Amino acid sequence: IVHMAQEIKDKSEKDYQEVYNAIAVKLREEDEFDGYIGYGPVLTRLAWHSSGTWDKNNNTGGSFGGTYQFQKESNDPSNKGLHNGAEFLAPIHKQFPWLSHGDLYTLGGVVAIQELQGPVIPWRPGRVDLPEDMTPDNGRLPDAVYGADYVRNFFKRLDLNDQEVVALMGAHCLGRTHLQNTGFDGPWGAASNTFTNEFFLNLLNENWKLEKNEAKNMQWNSPKGYMMLPTDHALIEDDKYMAYVKLYATNNDKFFEDFAKAFKKLLEGGITFPQSTPTYRFETLDSQGL
Ligand code: HEM
Numbered sequence: 001i002v003h004m005a006q007e008i009k010d011k012s013e014k015d016y017q018e019v020y021n022a023i024a025v026k027l028r029e030e031d032e033f034d035g036y037i038g039y040g041p042v043l044t045r046l047a048w049h050s051s052g053t054w055d056k057n058n059n060t061g062g063s064f065g066g067t068y069q070f071q072k073e074s075n076d077p078s079n080k081g082l083h084n085g086a087e088f089l090a091p092i093h094k095q096f097p098w099l100s101h102g103d104l105y106t107l108g109g110v111v112a113i114q115e116l117q118g119p120v121i122p123w124r125p126g127r128v129d130l131p132e133d134m135t136p137d138n139g140r141l142p143d144a145v146y147g148a149d150y151v152r153n154f155f156k157r158l159d160l161n162d163q164e165v166v167a168l169m170g171a172h173c174l175g176r177t178h179l180q181n182t183g184f185d186g187p188w189g190a191a192s193n194t195f196t197n198e199f200f201l202n203l204l205n206e207n208w209k210l211e212k213n214e215a216k217n218m219q220w221n222s223p224k225g226y227m228m229l230p231t232d233h234a235l236i237e238d239d240k241y242m243a244y245v246k247l248y249a250t251n252n253d254k255f256f257e258d259f260a261k262a263f264k265k266l267l268e269g270g271i272t273f274p275q276s277t278p279t280y281r282f283e284t285l286d287s288q289g290l
């Protein structure tokens with residue numbers, strides 16, 4: 001299967017910046033969601049989950065077709081809680097009906113990262129909605145209970161290497177786990193809605209203890225109230241991953257640079273873009289003085 005992005009001839013950078021700004025203003029205004037964490041983290045996870053169904057071996061799934069809009073995908077147990085992100089974006093789709101669902105879900109993640117003071121994520125439009133029968137089966141997203149070998153093997157399907165995997169996992173600086181969504185809990189106290197390299201600093205500096213949580217799942221907890229999923233902790237159990245954890249803990253610019261590249265690659269997996277498709281680097285609200 002080839003997913004050729006369509007050339008959007010009648011929309012300019014200004015049109016897409018207008019969509020960016022509509023999402024960003026709504027994000028700024030609706031700050032009370034999830035105990036004042038806001039919608040940034042769940043929008044980031046929605047962009048990742050709508051892209052993370054891709055299988056490079058047969059080019060099925062991925063962000064192109066916007067199939068998260070169909071219940072077969074949105075009801076995947078792996079997607080519990082993400083309806084909050086989809087409901088947040090629904091009015092944006094009404095306001096800009098010319099934007100495909102695939103472009104909407106991925107753009108939501110770009111706005112979230114940039115408005116939470118993360119790096120600029122270059123983004124290309126042209127995803128085309130596919131019919132419901134093209135929705136990938138459930139079970140393509142990763143479980144949190146396994147170790148480094150599982151993580152490495154899982155991300156091979158998405159064509160992502162060790163460095164890209166560690167950079168991407170840095171997005172766990174945002175938001176939190178919710179017991180009723182995934183059976184994991186925490187961090188306790190202030191979850192974060194600012195994009196930083198804190199995840200890597202915590203991995204290296206905290207005193208981790210493996211404990212069974214209230215849902216009978218094992219997770220790593222620290223006396224300061226932080227937590228790590230088993231797949232998070234795996235990054236300091238494996239020498240190759242550990243090297244990148246140390247790099248990103250000590251070099252925030254490098255983390256931002258590598259995250260931006262890897263997140264773009266994740267959001268574009270399986271898509272062939274025409275040479276004429278522009279790459280947009282959006283301005284944040286702050287940089288526009290808005
Ligand atoms: C081995 C790979 C991964 C596993 C097993 C995993 C697992 C999880 C789990 C269990 C949660 C808690 C969800 C909830 O309870 O509401 C979560 C949240 C989150 N994940 Fe991941 N994740 C992975 C990779 C990623 C990647 C690659 C990104 C983005 C680049 C990402 C971004 C997020 C964000 C932003 C949240 C917070 C969502 C919120 O606060 O509602 N994760 N992840």
Ligand SMILES: CCN(CC)c1nc(N)c2ccccc2n1
Pocket residue numbers: 172173174175176177186187190191192198199202226227228229232
């Ligand atoms: C870096 C500590 N935080 C946020 C304050 C954190 N840590 C995590 N390990 C984590 C894992 C999945 C989802 C969100 C997460 N958030």
